[in-house]
Amino acid sequence: MLTRFAPAPTGWLHLGHVLNAEYVWNTARARGGRVLLRIEDHDRARCRPEYERGILDDLDWLGYAPDIFPTDAFRAGRCEGRQSDRDAVYREAFERLRRLGLVYACDCTRRQIAAVNPGDAELRYAGTCRDKGLPLSAGLGWRVRLDSRVETFVDRRLGPQAQNPCEQCGDVLIRDRHGHWTYQFCAPVDDLRQGIDVVIRGEDLLSSTGRQIALARLLGREQPPSFLHHELIMKAPGQKLSKSDADTAVHELRHRGLTPAEVKALSRTAQ
Numbered sequence: 001m002l003t004r005f006a007p008a009p010t011g012w013l014h015l016g017h018v019l020n021a022e023y024v025w026n027t028a029r030a031r032g033g034r035v036l037l038r039i040e041d042h043d044r045a046r047c048r049p050e051y052e053r054g055i056l057d058d059l060d061w062l063g064y065a066p067d068i069f070p071t072d073a074f075r076a077g078r079c080e081g082r083q084s085d086r087d088a089v090y091r092e093a094f095e096r097l098r099r100l101g102l103v104y105a106c107d108c109t110r111r112q113i114a115a116v117n118p119g120d121a122e123l124r125y126a127g128t129c130r131d132k133g134l135p136l137s138a139g140l141g142w143r144v145r146l147d148s149r150v151e152t153f154v155d156r157r158l159g160p161q162a163q164n165p166c167e168q169c170g171d172v173l174i175r176d177r178h179g180h181w182t183y184q185f186c187a188p189v190d191d192l193r194q195g196i197d198v199v200i201r202g203e204d205l206l207s208s209t210g211r212q213i214a215l216a217r218l219l220g221r222e223q224p225p226s227f228l229h230h231e232l233i234m235k236a237p238g239q240k241l242s243k244s245d246a247d248t249a250v251h252e253l254r255h256r257g258l259t260p261a262e263v264k265a266l267s268r269t270a271q
Helices: 015-030 049-062 071-075 087-099 110-116 183-193 203-218 250-255 260-269
Strands: 002-005 034-037 103-106 141-144 151-155 159-163 172-175 198-202 226-230 234-236
Touching: 002 015, 002 198, 015 034, 015 049, 015 198, 015 226, 015 250, 015 260, 049 071, 049 250, 049 260, 087 103, 087 172, 087 183, 151 203, 151 226, 159 203, 172 183, 172 203, 183 203, 198 203, 203 226, 250 260
Parallel strands: 002 034, 198 226
Antiparallel strands: 103 141, 141 172, 151 159
């Protein structure tokens, strides 16, 4: 069994991350599996080196030791566990989809997309640029055509699930107009290439699962990983904890004098 812990360095590690790490490492230990550390810095506009350094230091302090890509591998420089160092991998995956005739360019803005289906729970792309023949060039988004198909899977906590990505989100954006590969693309590419067979993450990402299964199939993955979407730590009803909540940052809790064991216990009781 191989699972992964995959924080994005867009802020400090907080209690929500600790809860996820507890699920990841405890599941791996219980099943004799391994943990891969992935730094998901695909959005170069929001990610900062100091946040990555903070994440690595906090993981060391908390005692979460990755089996693949240990923290010192990231400190040493280029690392295949860091998404910004894997551009060639994403371009190779993109080329496969392009050869299949599934990729097209899109010049729609979020505001234009939202205006087509106002009030939808999720931003759904209606395929406006599917047949425009726009060039796959800088300054335009790149999307993958998804036909209507129900993706079924059994979540280890939530049970049987059925999602139709075509109806949820429409054609998936894999690269934005600023040249950043997207989370929805990088996650299934990396899970496939790195051999991840168990994905453990918060239930806020449950809706991403069907589209990522679909993309992975197009990229050649015959058997998707199994999924476990755990509960979240909520700041208030309907509002999950975020990186802007500085008082829950691990480095702040360390400064207050809490021990690693106390921080881990706090993440479990804060659910």
